[in-house]
Amino acid sequence: MISFQEQIELFKIIGLELKEKIVCYAIGGSAMMHYGAKVDTKDVDLVFLEEKSLEEVKKTLSAMGFDEKQSMIKIFKRYETAKKTPVMMVRGDERFDLFLKEIITMKMSEGMIERVRETHEFHNCIVKIVSPEDIFLLKSATEREKDKADALSLLEKFKLDWRIIIDESLNQTKLGKHLFPVYLFDFLYELKEDLKAEIPRKVLDDVRKIAEGLLEEKLNVKGKKRSLGKKRRV
């Protein structure tokens, strides 16, 4: 596990080792630690918008004694369909997950970049911390039980703007193939039922309506394609 102070020290070393300025975005547990919503994390998740920056950090981490790990742990829903998987750098029980533009099935959208709340400059390494709303949405796309606990912690510590979460889930659906509002509804429902999270009924109803609409739309499109296929066969 990596504590907040250890994370800061690691970033400081990376920043000093890097020869050029690079910008990356901290997500997940790492970002939560910056907001004081978590004490330690299993891995530091960083998203890069440029491949060159990712390679530079990877090189630096290798020089610091981190090894690239090949085997993947199934974290996200529909992991198999993801084209881009993160670079995992491991040293003992410390792990860095480096993503390029995409976080498995989700994309680093312009909205997410605009909503960044904090920027931390460690010499040449500039780490931007994504907003709590975006961390929550990212947590909703995973299957791990501890992500639910993290989401609950976010709900308790922040006044999350549900409009941002819902809009971003719709935006992600536009950007990719996945129906994020459906995942979000599942996630919120489980949080409310299993962990007794305080989620407004109206939010659940809104997300459910959106999710149903999207599912219907998808089924209709599939239905039309099938009927077209049958006609052709005739």
Next chain:
Amino acid sequence: MDMLELARKVEGLQTVSSLAKICKIGKRTAVNYSSLLRKAGYLTTAYGGRKIRIYRVTSLPRKERGYSFYALLNRYSRVKLAVKQQYFIYAEKEPCVEEILVRAVASESFRVVLASLGLFNKIRNWSRLKKFADMYGVGRKIGALYDVAKTVMKIRRIDQRTRKGLKNGKGGYIIPLVKSKHFQTIEKYWGVFIPFNKADLEVYKE
């Protein structure tokens, strides 16, 4: 008393009066509460206009961080900024006023550059200013803004060697595509477009 609960109750920007009103207590007790919250790490104090104490209360206890760029800028400048996105610098030493000024000019943000004008008054080491200006490639911009600041406030005299040296930097826009109507002589001399008109600088005359 549970400090976390209290912090949640009064989260946000508060004054002694508003704190007293929310908690339904007297002003003197409100000051005591603020002290307790500060000790628990939930509260920081800033001073607003007319030296009114403004408390920033958050339910997330602050952890040790780097130096906040905006906190330093607000400390030195007369124009105080409300921050939307915090910027922390992790360094062994606290960034000096010269570095803050140069970083502010390099930020290309209107409010930040405007607030940075007040920092010229605090500069003690001109050669250090030039060193940072060279590092960030904003020498000419710093020189031009120095001349602009001189038109509205009393500023220490820049030494001539630094002034000449600043001319080696890159010119152009301080804020992309923003030009001035009033400082064209300065713009021409430094080869830089000033983003302010005279009305923008009224804030320094108050």
